[in-house]
Amino acid sequence: MQELDLLKKHWNQQKDFPKISKEEIQKMIHKKSSSIVMWIFVISIIEFIVLNLLSYLYSFKEQNEIELKGKPLYFLVDYIDYISGLTSIVFIVLFFFNYRKISVATSTKQLIAQILKTKKTVNYYIYTNLIIIGLVIILATINYIPWTNSNINFKQSIVFLALMAVFSALFILLIWGYYKVIYGLLIKKLMKNFKELEKIDSDN
Amino acid sequence: MCDTLDMNKHLEPEFITLLDNNQNLIHKVCRLYTVDEASHKDLFQEISIQLWNAYPKFRGDAKFTTWAYRIALNTAISLYRKKKRSIDTTSIDFSIHKFEYTEYNEEEEEQLKAMYKALQELNDIEKALVFLYLEDKNYDEIAETLGISSINARVKMNRIKTKLKQLLNP
Structure with a gap:
């Protein structure tokens, strides 16, 4: 391709770049990085903190201990603090382990894969917590219905169940919206480039 | 921690000289991946930070340029986030206007x-x-x-x- 040869010649003659002095370089290298990895790190830490705070909200076993005893999955409520504490520790360790493995000096494909793997650790943490929160909500709902009472107020129960369903749908929508925004901002470009690299190897 | 700081202090002048001597390489990557001067400088800075952070692990068994190419490209492809600017600079197409075609x-x-x-x-x-x-x-x-x-x-x-x-x- 003749145009490409011409471009190659011109490309290698380029000298019209803004000259950056050694002093400017020295200042630059001590500035804070604003890379995608840095943002993922900060956002992940915030997500860990927020979810840990949330776990305090759903550890309501003290006030509900008497009513819940003998109900199905009671053990989940009984050990909720330990379960959520343990999942937090496991995921935080996994997150730091994956984060430390990110190296900008590896191949592009490996680098993107490692960044995505790190972010996925936080996602799995969030999913695990959502499942726990979901189970606790279901347990609370089961507990609310007076099974042993012969005068079950069906109308009241249905209204309550409907409200719970609406609340859960809104909650899921909120989480979905949050992910759309975060992924749109951070991961979209990485996913696109990763898919492009995979396509190169699978197309041929 | 203190040892790392001392080592970095020792490496810094050597790194700055290497980067200064090879800055055209980084400018070329910036020119390909950005379209305006402000983004060009942003990307140059991010690449410099990434190179400096990775430099203590640079063993010297590869050429500095080969190592720097990889980090510069990886930064442009995977790490760099374009900042939102108030003026839409994409229409200016800096790259074309700034080139010299005298020969x-x-x-x-x-x-x-x-x-x-x-x-x-x-x-x-x-x-x-x-x-x-x-x-x-x-x-x-x-x-x-x-x-x-x-x-x-x-x-x-x-x-x-x-x-x-x-x-x-x-």
Whole structure:
């Protein structure tokens, strides 16, 4: 391709770049990085903190201990603090382990894969917590219905169940919206480039 | 911690000299991946930070330039986030206007301008392939840098050439 040869010649003659002095370089290298990895790190830490705070909200076993005893999955409520504490520790360790493995000096494909793997650790943490929160909500709902009472107020129960369903749908929508925004901002470009690299190897 | 700081202090002048001597390499990556001067400087800064952070692990068994190419491209492709600016600078197309074409005749200048414009139409990975090709890297090196197979790097480069031809003659 003749145009490409011409471009190659011109490309290698380029000298019209803004000259950056050694002093400017020295200042630059001590500035804070604003890379995608840095943002993922900060956002992940915030997500860990927020979810840990949330776990305090759903550890309501003290006030509900008497009513819940003998109900199905009671053990989940009984050990909720330990379960959520343990999942937090496991995921935080996994997150730091994956984060430390990110190296900008590896191949592009490996680098993107490692960044995505790190972010996925936080996602799995969030999913695990959502499942726990979901189970606790279901347990609370089961507990609310007076099974042993012969005068079950069906109308009241249905209204309550409907409200719970609406609340859960809104909650899921909120989480979905949050992910759309975060992924749109951070991961979209990485996913696109990763898919492009995979396509190169699978197309041929 | 103190040892790391001391080591970094010791490495800093040596690193700054190396970066200064090879700054054209980084400028070329910036020129390919950004379209305005402010973004060019942002990306230059981010690449410099990434190079400096990775420098203590640079063993010297590879050439500084080979190592720097990889980090500069990886930063542009995977780490750099374009900042939102109040003015839409994409329409200015800095890259084309700022180039010097003194040695070239009018026809060649037009061809070059069309080529640089076509380059901006490529995606991030295609740009990386073209960049390494223009820098005279062989397909093994291109493949290793991107993490794809050597044969596929060659096939992809041929496809990019076809794409560029189509962009030049729509």
